[in-house]
Amino acid sequence: MIRNLWGPQDVADFLGVPIGTIYQWRSRGDGPPGRRVGKHVRYKPDDVERWFDGLSEGVV
Structure with a gap:
């Protein structure tokens, strides 16, 4: 079952x-993957969490 999708503010x-x-991030192609739904961008929470977990640890 899919959780509710997130908007950019979420x-x-x-x-x-x-x-x-x-x-x-979106305009540069960085950041978590989002999908366009009509004129809106929506994010799957699992994709955002996976993107975050894939970041290198520590502060650059």
Whole structure:
């Protein structure tokens, strides 16, 4: 069963970053994978968590 999809604000809240960062990542092709649903971008929570877990540890 799929959980509810997240919008950009949900992703920003989960990661603790400004929503502008989510939009910047998306425009550069960075960040968690999102999918366009009509004119909206939606994220699967599992994909966001997997992307986060795949980041290198530590601060660069």
